[in-house]
Amino acid sequence: MTSRHGGADVNPPDISRRRRIMIVAGEASGDIYGADLVHKALSLDSGLHFFGIGGSRMREAGVTTLVDSADIAVMGLVEVFKHFGVISAAFLTLKKILLEDPPELLILIDYPGFNLRLATVAKKAGVKILYYISPKVWAWKAGRVRKIAATVNRMAVIFPFEVPIYEKAGVPVSFVGHPMLDLVNVEMNRVEAAASFGLDPSRKTVGLFPGSRRSEIERILPAILAAADRLHKSFPDLQFVLPLASTLCEEEILPYLNSSGITPIITTERIHDLIRACDAIISVSGTVTLEIALVGTPMVIIYKLAPLTYQVARRVVKIKHIGLCNIVADRSIVKELIQDQANPEAIAAEITMILSNETYRATMNTDLASICEKLGGGGAALRTASLALDLINEKQDRV
Numbered sequence: 471m472t473s474r475h476g477g478a479d480v481n482p483p484d485i486s487r488r489r490r491i492m493i494v495a496g497e498a499s500g501d502i503y504g505a506d507l508v509h510k511a512l513s514l515d516s517g518l519h520f521f522g523i524g525g526s527r528m529r530e531a532g533v534t535t536l537v538d539s540a541d542i543a544v545m546g547l548v549e550v551f552k553h554f555g556v557i558s559a560a561f562l563t564l565k566k567i568l569l570e571d572p573p574e575l576l577i578l579i580d581y582p583g584f585n586l587r588l589a590t591v592a593k594k595a596g597v598k599i600l601y602y603i604s605p606k607v608w609a610w611k612a613g614r615v616r617k618i619a620a621t622v623n624r625m626a627v628i629f630p631f632e633v634p635i636y637e638k639a640g641v642p643v644s645f646v647g648h649p650m651l652d653l654v655n656v657e658m659n660r661v662e663a664a665a666s667f668g669l670d671p672s673r674k675t676v677g678l679f680p681g682s683r684r685s686e687i688e689r690i691l692p693a694i695l696a697a698a699d700r701l702h703k704s705f706p707d708l709q710f711v712l713p714l715a716s717t718l719c720e721e722e723i724l725p726y727l728n729s730s731g732i733t734p735i736i737t738t739e740r741i742h743d744l745i746r747a748c749d750a751i752i753s754v755s756g757t758v759t760l761e762i763a764l765v766g767t768p769m770v771i772i773y774k775l776a777p778l779t780y781q782v783a784r785r786v787v788k789i790k791h792i793g794l795c796n797i798v799a800d801r802s803i804v805k806e807l808i809q810d811q812a813n814p815e816a817i818a819a820e821i822t823m824i825l826s827n828e829t830y831r832a833t834m835n836t837d838l839a840s841i842c843e844k845l846g847g848g849g850a851a852l853r854t855a856s857l858a859l860d861l862i863n864e865k866q867d868r869v
Contacts, residue, residue, distance in 0.1 A: 489517050490521065491518055491574060494579060495579040501717070504524050504579050507854055527716060537560040564588060565588070569591065589617075589621040589622060590617075603628060604628070619640055626853070645846070667711065673709050674709070675710070676708055677748040680754060691723065697818040713738070716738070745765040752769070771793040804837075
């Protein structure tokens with residue numbers, strides 16, 4: 471299966487080698503975590519061969535990607551329906567391999583709608599399953615724990631509060647820590663970071679973080695750019711930067727930029743240095759908000775779903791916050807603007823508060839600094855790689 475991005479391997483190498491591991495990461499954050507996990511696993515055993523679904527980071531780590539994660543990275547009922555054909559083809563590609571030429575292990579990274587179905591197939595084929603980055607059963611669809619208990623051999627969770635959920639259901643579980651703690655490493659100060667991107671350190675910089683899914687770009691980027699335009703009118707010296715996720719192409723966002731009055735610097739590299747270069751950030755909800763929190767840059771979190779998806783979500787979501795930094799803190803330390811609240815006026819007003827009110831900004835900075843302490847130590851990918859090898863070796867010991 472090939473990607474219109476040219477992302478999937480057109481002529482994948484032979485995958486009939488022994489000690490093969492299928493790995494599935496359906497989104498940009500999973501691609502990052504998956505790549506780190508593969509690096510660590512290969513450092514422990516260079517004879518492993520990884521293949522499955524991933525993006526550019528996982529390919530660089532040595533994964534043979536039969537499907538590019540960019541082609542299936544969608545969220546919401548409406549969005550999944552629109553991409554059903556591509557997602558279904560991806561599922562059937564992996565299902566065929568699991569049943570006809572099963573690997574030693576299946577590693578699933580988040581992406582539960584797809585991965586839990588695949589887990590059922592793997593269980594039937596007798597393939598061991600390691601699930602890394604738990605589905606958010608603490609937020610919605612708690613019934614998924616039962617399906618996990620019936621199929622998954624071990625959960626590797628990244629939040630300490632997830633452990634008792636799986637222990638209660640009888641699922642073998644290990645708290646491995648949050649992988650982002652190892653990936654966020656910024657040594658430059660704001661001035662140095664700004665200069666490294668060609669920004670003027672004497673001027674304030676606002677980051678525009680529109681997400682990694684095409685559906686997010688369509689639904690959220692216009693509001694972000696409209697808010698940026700308002701901010702530019704109030705602060706004429708403002709500079710704007712926009713990181714482009716590995717699951718997107720620049721051509722996909724250019725129409726939005728061309729119809730706006732904003733010309734941000736677009737970059738695909740050194741996301742954490744870019745975060746440090748910013749004085750404030752407008753960010754979609756997602757893993758990136760935790761990255762921003764760990765770097766310590768003040769932000770506003772926004773999100774919009776298709777109307778039908780949002781109405782369903784309102785009825786099933788059990789948590790008070792959508793931003794990971796707020797969830798980890800168990801209180802609101804960063805303002806969240808959801809659905810109709812995520813309008814240009816409200817977004818611009820919050821960024822104005824961050825830029826103009828020193829006390830407000832200092833309080834947010836202090837609160838963000840406390841997040842790291844709640845996530846444990848580093849080493850998540852290495853711990854998870856060790857769990858993967860343990861599962862493989864358990865199987866071989868019985869042969």
